[in-house]
Amino acid sequence: MDTKSHKIAGVGVLVALAMVLSYLESLIPISLGIPGIKLGLSNVVTLFALYQFGGGIAFGVAVCRIVLCGVTFGSLSTMLYSFAGGLLSFAVMFVLKKTEKFSIYGISIAGGVMHNVGQLLVAAYVMQTAKIIYYMPVLLIAGTLAGAAIGILGAMIYRRIDT
Template identity: 40%
Template sequence: MKLSAKKIVYVSILISQALVLNIVESFIPVPIPVPGIKIGLANIVTLVTILMFGFKDSLIVVVLRTLLAQLLVGNITAFLFSVSGGILSACIMYIVYKRYSRYFSLVGVSVFGSVAHNVGQLLVASIVINNFLIFSYLPVLMISGIIMGIFTGFVANFFRKYIKNIEYNSRW
């Protein structure tokens, strides 16, 4: 499979944008100081990548953004939580976008991804601490995931019209 230089540049820019949003987000205080609740700004870029390029490239963006962020500011355990949530989120968002877009808007796709991200992180946490009671924390994370998913979905939807211009004016 031959990749064009143009596509490599676009995906690299998306990875950079996701990394910057991830780092900026770490400086934004969350109104409710509950562990694991984040805005999920980098998920905007994941949604944009799904719209522009599809599933494979969205996974590349998620994994490389997560790896680079953890190399800069985190540790290996945080990487496992983040990458598992990010991969599950990208998978669910892609499936909902491709198969159920007639039922769900981009905001709905984002909400599914946000909730999936939280489930993925709890799954890894339950394995790491060897205790599945951590899933009792899921209702709190689902509520925050729905709220944050709505926000990131609206932002990604705002960029959708600009993405279409890029899609139609380029051949990968």
């Protein structure tokens, strides 16, 4: 098998893994009493792909996961929120990684925070109110904690698999 075939197979495995993690997380009945807050376990795959394969493949994995999970497990509405959060998160993580001034942990935290910011901006637009922005401090804390957890997990995986 040539290198291109290996890369395509690897991307397929990453997309499938992200979908499985997303689905498994949806089955976990954790309710913190705050709507919309979750760990975002599938984001560890995007973070890993960004470090292992670069921005293009990581972007493709993120978009494929959002579309496939939205079509399979969600709705057009959930896909809209996922795209807003996922694409803003990815863009910030990509730019921060390019600067080479941030660790994988800092990049993941920024991604977690920006994911929530993107979703909150869409919610403000959909609901036609800026009052939802009052929810921002809670989401910033949640994004920071989730991003830190994903960063720790992503760093552990990357160190063990990096070739």
